[in-house]
Amino acid sequence: MCAFKYNPAASREVYNLESGKYAQQCMQCGLCAVTCPARHLMDYTPRQLFKMLFAGEVDKVLKANTPWLCTSCCLCTVRCPRGIPIIDVMHSLKHYHFEKGTKAPVATLSKVFFDSMMKRGRVFELGMTNAYYMKSGFGAIKDAMKMQDVGMAMMKAKRLPLAPPKKVKGLGDVKKIYDKAVALAKEGH
Amino acid sequence: MAYSFYPGCSMEATGKAYGVSFEAINKALGLEAKDIPDWNCCGATVVANVIGDFPQQAITARNLALAEKNGAGDILVGCSSCFMNLAWVNERFKTEPEFAQKCNEALSAAGLQYNGTLRVRHLLDVLVNDIGLDEIKARTIKPLEGLKVACYSGCQTVRGVRRPDFDDVERPKVLGQIVEAMGATAVPFTHAARCCGGSQQFTNVNMIYDLTGDVLEAAHQAGADVIVTPCPMCHMNCDAYQKKINQVKGRNYDMPVFFITQLMGVAFDLKVKELGFEHNIVSPQKILKRFGL
Amino acid sequence: MAKKIGVYVCTGCGIGDALDIDKVTKVAEKEYKCPVVRTHAHLCGKEGVELIKKDLEGEEGVNAVIVAGCSGRVNTDVFNFGPSVMVERVNLREHVVWCHPANDEDTDMIAEDNMRMGIVKVQKSELPEPYIEEGIVKTILVVGGGLVGLTAALEAAAAGYKVVLIEKEASLGGWVAKQYKQVALRPPYDELRENDIQDIIKQVEDNPNITVYTSAKSEGISGGPGIFEVTINQNGNTVKEKVGAIVLATGAKPYDATKLAHLGFGRFQDVVTKDQFEEMASSGKITRPSDGKEVQSVTFIQCAGSRDPEHLPYCSAECCVGSLRQALYVKEQNPDATAVIIYKDLRAAGQYEFLYKKAQSEGVVFIKGEVVGVNEAGGQVSVEAEDVVRGETVQVDSDLVVLATGMVPTTAFGEEELTVEVKEGEEAEAAAAAADTIIRSDILNLQYRQGPELPSLKYGFPDSHFICFPYESRRTGIYPAGTVRAPMDVRAAIDDAAGAALKAIQCVELTAKGAAVHPRALDFSFPEFNLSRCTQCKRCTEECPFGAINEDEKTYPLPHPTRCRRCGTCMGACPERIISFKNYSVGMIGSMLKNIEVPEEFEEKPRILVFACENDAIPALDIAGINRLEYNPWIRIIPVRCLGSLNLIWIADAMSNGFDGVMLLGCKHGDDYQCHFVKGSELAEIRLSKISETLDRLRLESERVQMRQVSIMDYDQIPKILDEFAEKLEELGPNPMKDF
Numbered sequence A: 001m002c003a004f005k006y007n008p009a010a011s012r013e014v015y016n017l018e019s020g021k022y023a024q025q026c027m028q029c030g031l032c033a034v035t036c037p038a039r040h041l042m043d044y045t046p047r048q049l050f051k052m053l054f055a056g057e058v059d060k061v062l063k064a065n066t067p068w069l070c071t072s073c074c075l076c077t078v079r080c081p082r083g084i085p086i087i088d089v090m091h092s093l094k095h096y097h098f099e100k101g102t103k104a105p106v107a108t109l110s111k112v113f114f115d116s117m118m119k120r121g122r123v124f125e126l127g128m129t130n131a132y133y134m135k136s137g138f139g140a141i142k143d144a145m146k147m148q149d150v151g152m153a154m155m156k157a158k159r160l161p162l163a164p165p166k167k168v169k170g171l172g173d174v175k176k177i178y179d180k181a182v183a184l185a186k187e188g189h
Numbered sequence B: 001m002a003y004s005f006y007p008g009c010s011m012e013a014t015g016k017a018y019g020v021s022f023e024a025i026n027k028a029l030g031l032e033a034k035d036i037p038d039w040n041c042c043g044a045t046v047v048a049n050v051i052g053d054f055p056q057q058a059i060t061a062r063n064l065a066l067a068e069k070n071g072a073g074d075i076l077v078g079c080s081s082c083f084m085n086l087a088w089v090n091e092r093f094k095t096e097p098e099f100a101q102k103c104n105e106a107l108s109a110a111g112l113q114y115n116g117t118l119r120v121r122h123l124l125d126v127l128v129n130d131i132g133l134d135e136i137k138a139r140t141i142k143p144l145e146g147l148k149v150a151c152y153s154g155c156q157t158v159r160g161v162r163r164p165d166f167d168d169v170e171r172p173k174v175l176g177q178i179v180e181a182m183g184a185t186a187v188p189f190t191h192a193a194r195c196c197g198g199s200q201q202f203t204n205v206n207m208i209y210d211l212t213g214d215v216l217e218a219a220h221q222a223g224a225d226v227i228v229t230p231c232p233m234c235h236m237n238c239d240a241y242q243k244k245i246n247q248v249k250g251r252n253y254d255m256p257v258f259f260i261t262q263l264m265g266v267a268f269d270l271k272v273k274e275l276g277f278e279h280n281i282v283s284p285q286k287i288l289k290r291f292g293l
Numbered sequence C: 001m002a003k004k005i006g007v008y009v010c011t012g013c014g015i016g017d018a019l020d021i022d023k024v025t026k027v028a029e030k031e032y033k034c035p036v037v038r039t040h041a042h043l044c045g046k047e048g049v050e051l052i053k054k055d056l057e058g059e060e061g062v063n064a065v066i067v068a069g070c071s072g073r074v075n076t077d078v079f080n081f082g083p084s085v086m087v088e089r090v091n092l093r094e095h096v097v098w099c100h101p102a103n104d105e106d107t108d109m110i111a112e113d114n115m116r117m118g119i120v121k122v123q124k125s126e127l128p129e130p131y132i133e134e135g136i137v138k139t140i141l142v143v144g145g146g147l148v149g150l151t152a153a154l155e156a157a158a159a160g161y162k163v164v165l166i167e168k169e170a171s172l173g174g175w176v177a178k179q180y181k182q183v184a185l186r187p188p189y190d191e192l193r194e195n196d197i198q199d200i201i202k203q204v205e206d207n208p209n210i211t212v213y214t215s216a217k218s219e220g221i222s223g224g225p226g227i228f229e230v231t232i233n234q235n236g237n238t239v240k241e242k243v244g245a246i247v248l249a250t251g252a253k254p255y256d257a258t259k260l261a262h263l264g265f266g267r268f269q270d271v272v273t274k275d276q277f278e279e280m281a282s283s284g285k286i287t288r289p290s291d292g293k294e295v296q297s298v299t300f301i302q303c304a305g306s307r308d309p310e311h312l313p314y315c316s317a318e319c320c321v322g323s324l325r326q327a328l329y330v331k332e333q334n335p336d337a338t339a340v341i342i343y344k345d346l347r348a349a350g351q352y353e354f355l356y357k358k359a360q361s362e363g364v365v366f367i368k369g370e371v372v373g374v375n376e377a378g379g380q381v382s383v384e385a386e387d388v389v390r391g392e393t394v395q396v397d398s399d400l401v402v403l404a405t406g407m408v409p410t411t412a413f414g415e416e417e418l419t420v421e422v423k424e425g426e427e428a429e430a431a432a433a434a435a436d437t438i439i440r441s442d443i444l445n446l447q448y449r450q451g452p453e454l455p456s457l458k459y460g461f462p463d464s465h466f467i468c469f470p471y472e473s474r475r476t477g478i479y480p481a482g483t484v485r486a487p488m489d490v491r492a493a494i495d496d497a498a499g500a501a502l503k504a505i506q507c508v509e510l511t512a513k514g515a516a517v518h519p520r521a522l523d524f525s526f527p528e529f530n531l532s533r534c535t536q537c538k539r540c541t542e543e544c545p546f547g548a549i550n551e552d553e554k555t556y557p558l559p560h561p562t563r564c565r566r567c568g569t570c571m572g573a574c575p576e577r578i579i580s581f582k583n584y585s586v587g588m589i590g591s592m593l594k595n596i597e598v599p600e601e602f603e604e605k606p607r608i609l610v611f612a613c614e615n616d617a618i619p620a621l622d623i624a625g626i627n628r629l630e631y632n633p634w635i636r637i638i639p640v641r642c643l644g645s646l647n648l649i650w651i652a653d654a655m656s657n658g659f660d661g662v663m664l665l666g667c668k669h670g671d672d673y674q675c676h677f678v679k680g681s682e683l684a685e686i687r688l689s690k691i692s693e694t695l696d697r698l699r700l701e702s703e704r705v706q707m708r709q710v711s712i713m714d715y716d717q718i719p720k721i722l723d724e725f726a727e728k729l730e731e732l733g734p735n736p737m738k739d740f
């Protein structure tokens, strides 16, 4: 009989992420699982994800869509009896997936958002949307066509300005802060 | 009373109606909210995915530092997502000395520094605690009698700082109090602090259909005439996606969605032109007509 | 001194409105010729109490007071006029006007009968004189020098008592002394702390009030509370010490791991017990027994032998926290090492939650499930478990497996015997009920007729009287504390030590005054034996639930009053009726029931006698009254100290006096007994089974006498129980002996 083998050591990498350590304190009560509004779309609930980490199934954790479906609604976080900042753990997992080169749509969106933000210091929503579709390829554009009506309505209601926002004067400062923060983050948490 | 106002990116775009009507209320109530000079984007809920929490929080903290330097007063935020970022970073500054120190180290790269002297306040908090319900009542020229309102506070509004702050994290009541102060009826609404699906419109649109669909259904079941919210994301999902949800889910909602500032404008009898109703997608006319607008 | 009875009838609390008070006072004045009879509208008030005091001090010279009003369970301090004044309370409130209709002839009759019984009771009682032994000592003996024993010794010494402590090992400290680190008892709760047992030992050794005997054991304990004489054998030398009370703190032993082969013990070298693991940690390095290599991974198996019907059915209470502590040792030695805990339920309640969280934060992995197999695989020990959270069988390979073995009380080791020889024949059932299990664990070696150790209830733990109070045992003045009493962790054990020390102090203080201890604390009466008529039947010596009665050389009963709890079980047992208390006797209760007026048959007013235990049944009846629950008016209630004091003659008397039925209301018995005197209600039930034969012989239906178990919480059942019995009696018709 070949039973599933626990290999907790394999998850150390994840626990060492920015907010990864909190996942260790999960007591598997399941409150987050019944709380999460996106649970029906998730491969695994947060609880299952943390249990997988205990067992050392890092590959499965890396493939899970769970963090990407987390909307940061914070409901699980205020409810978790262990006080685990689940939303922060999700952020750390997403960042981790991102660094590992995930193709998750939200990752692409996050990237174009970040680029847009770093270009002017503020986000240009229409430009960012276009960039997202450009980056995501044919499938996404097909999806976008289906959503055309929503987009048109937004345009008509003047909610998607065609011109980008003004550049922040201190954009250089934003970049400096960013660079320094990234360097500090690398030093460890 | 004076505030350092953080408008956030959406008040100039998808949440335009919020930006416009906020300005009207700002004037009417004498809030003296002035933009933080040269504020920058807080990164919403997505930038951390690319760069990690700490760098995003450092970038957000630039706004806190600028506001402190400018000295205009507490930071007032309307957008719930921005509120969550700013208020949480502020909270960390106050409760985690190590974080504060590290973040200041990052800020110092731009010659900035934040001492944690400010409070970050959501608009609802300011309305109910600084302006006060009595004042709102007194200002009400056109009581919104008979108007049944689903008060959709939204998730990040009440859970931005995670711990209970100015409202209950599960069953918010502040928005309802404001609405009732203006003479309307806040209907019992189960989804007041539920998530609308956030910014998943492009990436997982089914989530918007499901979650916002639930919110609309709950408002409908509660017999609401209108949904009122202080959150641009909630507003966009309920308003701009309503028709789509009707198609996809075979529903038939015709539920106008107002920003709280728009509704206040109506009750305070401000110029309707200044309330940004042209940016609403589900027609607000049937509501406005009831109050002679 | 001749009794001069003053009767004070209170008309407050609705009594005056509901009763024909004249009838009640007339009973006292006319029938019993009480010299002073008064009524007052509010006796418990200042004026009412003054009224009584005036008669006590003034020329009336009253020296026995009967207060007819509220229950004797309330206002006890108000109606206390010092030790030289006998006070009896006649219940007219809870048992009469609050549970029967107002202004009703039948209600008045209850009040009159209660008054009659009260007066007769006083007439038949004497003021008890305290029994004070010569040469009472207040020294406290602590048996066992582990954490609990040491703490109990320090607590008692701090309260100003001398302590004698005996420990069988050469050094003090017990199980805790072998621990590497200890759990925190105060914040921060998530840190382990250095073992401070040596400091505690030093405090004990330096304390001038504490005499320590190591390498010592008790060879014999004779006497009783206040006058125990202990023979201590220290390394072959005998010393005698006199002590007043005893704290038993001999702790527990680990469950025998050789019985846990299914968990790999004995089959693989790298499967060890938690105590072996603790020793490794203390020695500085945790290594594999097989090859001496430092461990990289350790798996802890919880409930090893506990919560397992094949082994120890109970939870050992300490091992969950113990494994949290030990898993942290693994992490301390090497933060990269893996520690896995396989558990059924993690019982780390209260502040231990912080320790649990800490272990998690350090990376300890928890698997909820049942171990199904332990094998060897590639030089490691491989544990297979049903992981209930994953819903599948999982495998954990590690360098070392630690079994969190449970605890067995030190009192559980030894030959078992019964306190009473159960012979075939008529008396077998009573004997079996009276019999306690004694395990000859060679710890106390009591010189008691009922055996040398504390009786045990279950699993070898000495029966600690949990219903009434922890630390109580069935031997007065001996208080088990810590893991010998029940499985517990270090925190609970420390509390236990203090609690038992305080019980021991209470005991010596009360004994010095000549008073009873819990549950009849401050009762000064005690059983007196008229031995000239004793037939040496031994019932009293066998049935006393507290082993208070030894036998003398001529096999006559030899009572030890300081061991006695004043329950009256011996009085109920004695066929010769020669055991009595100054204020409680077979004759007294007999007279009370004979003074109840039993109407003739044609009046169609049946009478039902209820003997109700003062500990639960009487409070339940009081609460029924407080809740205004109405019940049958033919009931007459006589409170008894314990149903164990029920003497069968009372039932015979009741029947021949024309009562239509008798009901006994007493506490629950059995394994989870609630009887405050352990076995009283059970013994009463057995005695009752015997009387049914007699009744049958008299052609009286045995259903006329019944027993019910009630607890204080069953007050709402009272009307139903009594009314149903009354109905049953109605079916049977009147007692045919009524008119004789």
Ligand code: SF4
Pocket (backbone or CB within 6 Å): A025, A026, A027, A028, A029, A030, A031, A032, A033, A046, A047, A050, A079, A080, A081, A082, A083, A084, A086
């Ligand atoms: S609510 Fe918290 S403790 Fe419970 S399963 Fe979710 S993360 Fe774990």
Ligand code: SF4
Pocket (backbone or CB within 6 Å): A035, A036, A037, A038, A046, A069, A070, A071, A072, A073, A074, A075, A076, A077, A086, A087, A090, B195
């Ligand atoms: S914060 Fe994310 S994981 Fe938690 S309930 Fe909301 S959507 Fe689900």
Ligand code: SF4
Pocket (backbone or CB within 6 Å): C010, C011, C012, C013, C015, C041, C042, C043, C044, C045, C069, C070, C071, C075, C093
């Ligand atoms: S409490 Fe007792 S003594 Fe006081 S008024 Fe009531 S019945 Fe009388």
Ligand code: SF4
Pocket (backbone or CB within 6 Å): C302, C303, C304, C306, C307, C314, C315, C316, C317, C318, C319, C320, C321, C344, C345, C346, C347, C404, C406
């Ligand atoms: S304390 Fe824990 S390990 Fe010990 S028997 Fe109880 S549940 Fe099992």
Ligand code: SF4
Pocket (backbone or CB within 6 Å): C527, C543, C544, C545, C546, C547, C548, C549, C559, C563, C564, C565, C566, C567, C568, C569, C570, C571
């Ligand atoms: S009164 Fe009770 S404790 Fe005392 S000797 Fe009799 S049976 Fe034993």
Ligand code: SF4
Pocket (backbone or CB within 6 Å): C529, C533, C534, C535, C536, C537, C538, C539, C540, C541, C557, C573, C574, C575, C576, C577, C578, C579
């Ligand atoms: S029960 Fe009575 S007769 Fe029997 S031994 Fe005891 S005192 Fe003697």
